[in-house]
Amino acid sequence: MALLGRVVGLPWSSDRTFRLRRYIMGHSELELHSFDGGDDLIQVRFQSVERVELNRWYQGGIEVSLVNDHPSIALVCTSPHGKFFCIIGPGGEGFVAAGGVRISRMFRDGEELEFLVGIPGPSGLEIQC
Helix, strand or coil: CCECCCECCECEEECCCEEEEEEECCCCEEEEEECCCCCEEEEEEEECCCEEECCCEECCCEEEEEECCCCCCCCCCCCCCCEEEEEEECCEEEEEEECEEEEEEEECCCCEEEEEEEECCHHHCCCCC
């Protein structure tokens, strides 16, 4: 696995526990949420998802990095905008092939408190929440 370097705040990490929250096939979006905070949570939202290999839980934290390949499978993105994001936690490693990612700290009701990291999606557009 080769890192592409620090891009717009990546690699990014948190010591919170994360779980796979949802995958919306029609919109090709995937969300991971932290769930052990107080009144807030961290949302990791991938846009234009092509392929996924993730654990359902990442207990004890995660690190999200932009990489140019992933060792677990031979992978070719069909999208010219595809990027490989590696997710590493104490319990395992996975990847998401997607057009972009947005990481935000949110109130539990869905209101964004703080934008943390963003890699633009297709056409260079900001990922919309």
